[in-house]
Amino acid sequence: SDREHGIRSMVTWLGRERALRVSAGLHAFAFACLAAAAGAILAAAPPPLPAWGWPCVGAALAGAGTLLFLEQRWAGNVDLAFFKVNLFVGFAALAAVVLARAAAGF
Numbered sequence: 409s410d411r412e413h414g415i416r417s418m419v420t421w422l423g424r425e426r427a428l429r430v431s432a433g434l435h436a437f438a439f440a441c442l443a444a445a446a447g448a449i450l451a452a453a454p455p456p457l458p459a460w461g462w463p464c465v466g467a468a469l470a471g472a473g474t475l476l477f478l479e480q481r482w483a484g485n486v487d488l489a490f491f492k493v494n495l496f497v498g499f500a501a502l503a504a505v506v507l508a509r510a511a512a513g514f
Contacts, residue, residue: 422490428483435476442501446508453512461511468507472500 410417417428446465449458475497482489 429481431483432480433477435480439473439476441471442472442504443463446504449505449512453514458511461508464507465504465511468500468504472497472504473502 410420416425417427420428420454422430446469450461453461475493479489479493479497
């Protein structure tokens, strides 16, 4: 455990349940920031926006959101949730931004 190894993690000072609630809140905030950034990029695009812009960015955002949700659900398996799923969350976030920039012509 973290305490046995002298690690001062959020789990040791908040407890598992509260730490997971904080983690869920931070994930929700991160998703909101990603969606706002992608939306701002698309909104700043000169017209006409390609027809594929919003649907593709929306799909990437849906993927990122789904993965963040699954990461929270699978938090008991730290190796799976935070080391494997997080890798794909990063790629989904990158895809959302790259697709938004491509659709906006930036």
